[in-house]
Amino acid sequence: PPFPISLVGPVQKGFGRGGKDLGCPTANLPDDSITPISSVAKTGVYYGYAQVIPPQESRGDFQTDDLNVLPMVMSLGWNPFYKNKVLTAEIHIMHNFQSDFYGYEMRAIVLGYIRPELDYVSREALIEDIEIDKQVALNCLQRPAYQVYAKDSHFQHQE
Ligand code: ADP
Ligand code: MG
Numbered sequence: 001p002p003f004p005i006s007l008v009g010p011v012q013k014g015f016g017r018g019g020k021d022l023g024c025p026t027a028n029l030p031d032d033s034i035t036p037i038s039s040v041a042k043t044g045v046y047y048g049y050a051q052v053i054p055p056q057e058s059r060g061d062f063q064t065d066d067l068n069v070l071p072m073v074m075s076l077g078w079n080p081f082y083k084n085k086v087l088t089a090e091i092h093i094m095h096n097f098q099s100d101f102y103g104y105e106m107r108a109i110v111l112g113y114i115r116p117e118l119d120y121v122s123r124e125a126l127i128e129d130i131e132i133d134k135q136v137a138l139n140c141l142q143r144p145a146y147q148v149y150a151k152d153s154h155f156q157h158q159e
Helices: 056-061 123-141 144-150
Strands: 005-010 044-053 070-078 087-093 105-115
Touching: 044 087, 044 123, 044 144, 070 105, 070 123, 105 123, 105 144, 123 144
Parallel strands: none
Antiparallel strands: 005 105, 044 070, 044 105, 070 087
16 A cells, blocks of 8 residues: 555544453544545554644643554454444554543554454453564664654644
């Protein structure tokens, strides 16, 4: 696929497939916002950068560092809720947020592919793989050539 791929949309409520219990909450983008990736990319796990932009009236719920452009892993997969006919993009941002951010604008730049979707024999195996994905993402984003994307005009920057 032609990376970088830019995505933007309001964070939607998911179907509680256990993101938070797995220690890995995933912020869902609305279906119509993921066309730039769903039309070109295969299902699986991706890495890149994301930023959450609260509306003015909710700005007080966020700390300054919650506004940063942050490393993320994204899962692109067929949504079982829609009988696997609809693709869903879910983003886990590698940052400890002060609060949830449902409805807030999320912006992302997807930079690369990590792996296909896999079937897991256990919850532990899944959690282990998510940990590996995060390490892979952080390592990949070390490349100086990628760091320019954190400063891209797709994101909002202070001053
Ligand atoms: P849902 O099924 O609604 O997507 P999750 O358990 O996956 O529920 O939690 C996702 C929500 O958690 C996000 O929409 C966001 O509001 C919140 N959240 C808190 N921290 C993060 C994070 N680091 N990355 C992604 N979402 C987060
Ligand atoms: Mg989720």
